[in-house]
Amino acid sequence: MSLSPVEGAARAEMEPAADPVKPDEQGIVGRSPGQLAWARLRRDRTAMVSGVVLVLFVVLALAAPLISKLYGVGPNEQFQQLLDGNGMPLGYVGGITGDHWFGLEPRLGRDIFIRMIYGMRTSLFIAFAAALVTTAIGVAAGILAGFLGGIVDTVISWITDVALALPFLIFALAVVPTVGLRFYGPREEVPPAFQVTVLIGIFAAFGWTSTARLVRGQVISLREREFVEAARASGAGLGHMLFRQLLPNLWAPILVAFSLAVPSYITGEAALSFLGIGILEPTADFGRMIFQSIPYLQTDPAYVFFPGVTIFILVLAFNLLGDALRDALDPKSSR
Amino acid sequence: MTRFLVRRLLTAVLTLFAVSVLSFLMFFGLPRDPVSGMCPKNCNAERLERVREELGLRDPLPEQYANYMKGIVTGRDLGSSQGGRCDAPCLGYSYVNSEAVTDTLTRVLPVTLSIVIPAAVLWLVLGVGLGMVSALRRGTLLDRLAIGFSLAGASMQLYFVGAVLLLIFTYNLRITPTPGYTSIFDNPVKWASGLVLAWVCLAFLFSAIYARLSRAQMLETLSEDFVRTARAKGVPKRKVYGRHALRAAITPIVTIAGLDVGSALGGTVITETTFGIQGLGRTAVDAVRSGDLPTIMATVLISAVFIVVANIVVDLLYAAIDPRVRLR
Numbered sequence: 001m002s003l004s005p006v007e008g009a010a011r012a013e014m015e016p017a018a019d020p021v022k023p024d025e026q027g028i029v030g031r032s033p034g035q036l037a038w039a040r041l042r043r044d045r046t047a048m049v050s051g052v053v054l055v056l057f058v059v060l061a062l063a064a065p066l067i068s069k070l071y072g073v074g075p076n077e078q079f080q081q082l083l084d085g086n087g088m089p090l091g092y093v094g095g096i097t098g099d100h101w102f103g104l105e106p107r108l109g110r111d112i113f114i115r116m117i118y119g120m121r122t123s124l125f126i127a128f129a130a131a132l133v134t135t136a137i138g139v140a141a142g143i144l145a146g147f148l149g150g151i152v153d154t155v156i157s158w159i160t161d162v163a164l165a166l167p168f169l170i171f172a173l174a175v176v177p178t179v180g181l182r183f184y185g186p187r188e189e190v191p192p193a194f195q196v197t198v199l200i201g202i203f204a205a206f207g208w209t210s211t212a213r214l215v216r217g218q219v220i221s222l223r224e225r226e227f228v229e230a231a232r233a234s235g236a237g238l239g240h241m242l243f244r245q246l247l248p249n250l251w252a253p254i255l256v257a258f259s260l261a262v263p264s265y266i267t268g269e270a271a272l273s274f275l276g277i278g279i280l281e282p283t284a285d286f287g288r289m290i291f292q293s294i295p296y297l298q299t300d301p302a303y304v305f306f307p308g309v310t311i312f313i314l315v316l317a318f319n320l321l322g323d324a325l326r327d328a329l330d331p332k333s334s335r
Numbered sequence: 336m337t338r339f340l341v342r343r344l345l346t347a348v349l350t351l352f353a354v355s356v357l358s359f360l361m362f363f364g365l366p367r368d369p370v371s372g373m374c375p376k377n378c379n380a381e382r383l384e385r386v387r388e389e390l391g392l393r394d395p396l397p398e399q400y401a402n403y404m405k406g407i408v409t410g411r412d413l414g415s416s417q418g419g420r421c422d423a424p425c426l427g428y429s430y431v432n433s434e435a436v437t438d439t440l441t442r443v444l445p446v447t448l449s450i451v452i453p454a455a456v457l458w459l460v461l462g463v464g465l466g467m468v469s470a471l472r473r474g475t476l477l478d479r480l481a482i483g484f485s486l487a488g489a490s491m492q493l494y495f496v497g498a499v500l501l502l503i504f505t506y507n508l509r510i511t512p513t514p515g516y517t518s519i520f521d522n523p524v525k526w527a528s529g530l531v532l533a534w535v536c537l538a539f540l541f542s543a544i545y546a547r548l549s550r551a552q553m554l555e556t557l558s559e560d561f562v563r564t565a566r567a568k569g570v571p572k573r574k575v576y577g578r579h580a581l582r583a584a585i586t587p588i589v590t591i592a593g594l595d596v597g598s599a600l601g602g603t604v605i606t607e608t609t610f611g612i613q614g615l616g617r618t619a620v621d622a623v624r625s626g627d628l629p630t631i632m633a634t635v636l637i638s639a640v641f642i643v644v645a646n647i648v649v650d651l652l653y654a655a656i657d658p659r660v661r662l663r
Contacts, residue, residue, distance in 0.1 A: 158346065161646070162353045164594070165639040169604045169616075173623040174362065174631065267492055271605055274494050275620060294498045298506065308495055316490040 037252075040328040047324030050317040057314055061121040068114055073099070075118040075284050079109040094302030102306045106296055112306055118284035119307075120314075126196055127265035130203035135258050137204060138211025139250070143242050145212065146219025157216070160209045168206045169275065175202060176277040192283040199272065199279070203265055211257050218250055252329040259325055263318035270311065286311060343650060347643045354639040355632075359400050362628050403427065403632070426636075427629030431622070436633045439618065444637075446516045447614035449526065450533050450606060451599045457538035459592060462545025463585070469546070470553035471576060481546055488543025497536045497609035504532060514610040533610050537603065541595065549588055556584040582656060589652050597645025601638020 031039075041047050060067065068074055079100070084090050087107040094103030094112070102112040145156035179198050180190045222228065223246070231245045270287030272278045279285040290311060293304040394402070405411055406425035413421050413428050421428065426436035469481035504511045511532055512525075519526040556562065557580055565575045602616030615634060622630035 158350065158353075161346070161350050161643075162357070165350055165354050165642045166357070167598070167601050167619070167635055167638040170602070170619045170623060170631070170635055170638070171358075171361070173620060263490070270492060271494075274605060275608065290492065290495065294494065297498055297502050304498075308492075311492070312490055316486060319486060319490055 037328045041324060044324045044328065046320050047328070050320040050324070053313065053317040054321060057120060057317075058124065060117055061124050064117045064121050067117055071114055073111045073114050075110070075114050076282050077110065079104055079111070083107075083109045088300060094300050096302065103302050106300050106303060112303065115284045115289060116286070116307055116310060119286035119289050120310075122192075122196070122279055122284060123266055123269055123286035126199055126203075126269050127262045129196075130200045130207065130265045131258055131261040133200060133204040134207035134261060135211055135254060137208035138257075139215050139247075139254060141208065142212040142215025143219055143246060143250070146216040147223055147242060147246065149220075153216075156212070160212055163206060163209045166206070169271070171206070172202050172272055173275060173277055176272075190280065192279060195279050195283075199269060203268065207261070207265070211254070211261075214253060214257055215250060218253055219246055222246055222249055255329065256322055256326045259318065259322035263315040263322075266311070266315060266318075339650075343647050347647060350643055351636075351639055355404070355636055356400065358632060358635045359403070360396070362631055363396065363399060426633040429622075429627050429630045431625045431627040432630070436629045439630060440615075440633060440637065443613060443615050443618045445518065446612060447600060447602060447607070447616065449516065449519065450530055450537070450603055450612065450614060451596065453530070454534040454537040454541070455592075455596050455599065457534055458541035458545060461538060462542030463549045463588060465542065465546040466549030466551075467553050467576075467581065467584075470550045470557065473554065481550070485543040485546040485550075488540050489547060491540060491543075493536060493540055493605045494609045496539060497532070497606065500532050500536055501610070514612055516612055516614075530612070533603075533606050533612065536609075537599075537606055545588065545592070548591065549584065552584040552587060553580065556580045559583070586653065586657050589656065590649055593645045593649035593652070594642070597642040598638070600641040600645075602634065 064075075082090055082100075082104055083106070087109075089104040089106060089109070091097060096103045100111050100113065102116065104110065105112060105115070141156050141160075145153040176198055180195070183194065184190045228241070228245055231241055236245065266286070269278060269285075270290055273285060273287035274291040278288050281288075286307065289307045290304075293307055296303045402411065406421060406427065410420070410422045410425045413425075421435055421437075424437055426440065428434070429436050429439060432439055465481050465484070469478040472478050501514070505513060512528055514532055515529045517525040517529055557576075561583075562575060562580050565579050566572070570579075600615075602619050603614065604616035604620055606612075607614045607617040608620065615637070618630065619634035619638075621627075622634060
């Protein structure tokens with residue numbers, strides 16, 4: 001559904017280009033726009049809280065093997081003896097005990113807490129990598145199209161239009177299994193690293209367009225400014241023009257688009273899992289966990305609750321941070 | 336204006352052409368046997384050969400493509416096992432569904448339209464309304480509630496919300512029937528009650544996004560000089576907000592709404608899967624799973640058409656809303 005961060009991109013686009021010159025606050029210390037934005041961000045309590053939450057999630061995900069050691073349970077360990085005859089966890093609230101903080105999965109009896117930690121690792125890695133790749137492609141395409149104009153602009157904009165007109169989910173459904181088959185054949189197991197690469201690739205192929213549009217719009221408004229003309233007059237080359245003159249003026253909208261792209265890829269990956277083309281078992285994956293838990297909504301609500309609430313908090317924190325970032329980077333913002 | 340339309344339509348045709356070539360190459364050109372999924376029951380080698388023959392898979396790709404396109408424009412003759420003559424918008428024959436793809440589409444398209452159009456009306460009215468109100472009443476309790484609503488909605492998953500709604504309203508409270516589609520012309524009440532959960536679900540998530548968007552946009556506009564000038568001239572508040580500010584604030588929202596509605600019309604895959612309603616999206620998913628190439632091609636093409644048309648409509652609306660925009 002909302003794969004591309006259209007919303008964030010468009011909103012960032014609506015903000016006029018930030019005017020980096022701001023009178024010094026006390027008239028004594030000169031501060032760079034970056035420092036000002038950071039100071040503003042520091043004062044924003046929501047931003048700080050969501051930032052801390054995100055750092056916590058990232059640390060948990062990075063430290064997954066360590067946590068697993070301390071916790072004493074591996075991600076693929078099964079506790080069948082703690083399940084009843086129907087495969088449902090024994091005890092209350094999905095089998096929560098001192099050993100299994102969030103209970104056990106029905107049927108397989110794996111520990112939910114440690115699966116979530118490992119699953120977060122997969123999901124966050126995919127989301128960050130996809131966001132990085134799409135932002136890089138989008139910025140490059142957008143800056144070229146906007147600055148060069150003419151035929152380059154027409155071609156790039158047209159490619160964007162074509163990419164936007166292709167239905168992402170249907171293509172993903174068709175491509176992901178085919179690529180796996182092509183490289184590994186029907187009987188071989190597709191290694192997780194390969195699945196992850198394919199997912200990042202497909203996100204990159206479809207996701208760069210919104211960033212490209214956003215950057216293109218910004219560049220078009222910047223390219224007639226005096227500083228660009230000055231650079232051109234002093235004989236600056238194309239590379240210098242694009243990356244030394246224009247790019248520094250674009251980092252605010254790019255940063256905002258990036259911070260809003262990450263959660264959209266987390267949910268996008270979950271949506272692909274929902275259609276059965278995400279990361280395959282037994283690799284722990286957040287998206288798949290949620291979709292697998294939904295049939296147990298009535299019989300084992302705790303199983304649905306923990307992953308569902310965690311992904312909600314994760315995405316919410318990203319969205320809040322993205323908003324705060326936009327406010328902090330916008331010199332006109334009153335907050 | 337006419338020149339703009341002609342040029343815009345030409346690029347649209349070019350875009351659709353690229354989409355069709357791309358998807359044709361992807362689905363028909365991939366090095367796997369496209370027939371395996373298309374064989375009717377009681378498959379044997381001889382039968383497979385015949386299917387291959389009738390689908391023209393032996394011909395070179397450009398010729399296959401040309402035949403396919405010709406079928407859309409003028410209709411074409413298919414083999415006897417594919418139902419013979421296939422009339423003008425001919426999109427081929429599906430062995431999996433044992434019917435012409437055009438027939439499948441005319442059956443499932445109204446379903447997706449029935450899901451998307453009411454939901455879109457709901458989410459636009461709710462989202463933009465909420466965003467505007469909370470921008471005008473900035474800082475009040477209402478504003479805070481609206482922000483909370485939109486943040487929560489924007490961070491939720493469709494299938495998650497859908498499953499919870501289903502559990503509460505259909506299984507526990509038994510207020511709504513099991514979701515399904517009945518034609519509005521047969522029984523409007525049943526049509527609405529079968530789809531209401533899907534509407535609510537889509538509208539909730541989307542209106543959250545639109546509320547955020549339109550609130551930010553409205554706040555931005557309200558701080559502009561022309562709003563202050565209009566107020567200073569003595570134009571009543573309601574008129575300034577409703578006429579001047581709304582008009583300026585709504586332009587970017589139109590762009591996003593156009594794209595969203597366009598791509599939703601091309602198939603609400605997740606919604607249809609969650610609620611088990613057989614619309615365009617689900618048909619596409621099923622087709623991909625069973626390797627039903629003609630149906631895949633048709634669904635991809637039709638959703639591309641929706642998006643391209645939505646883009647043109649957005650451009651026209653832009654000109655209607657913003658008098659500064661000249662269509663050239």
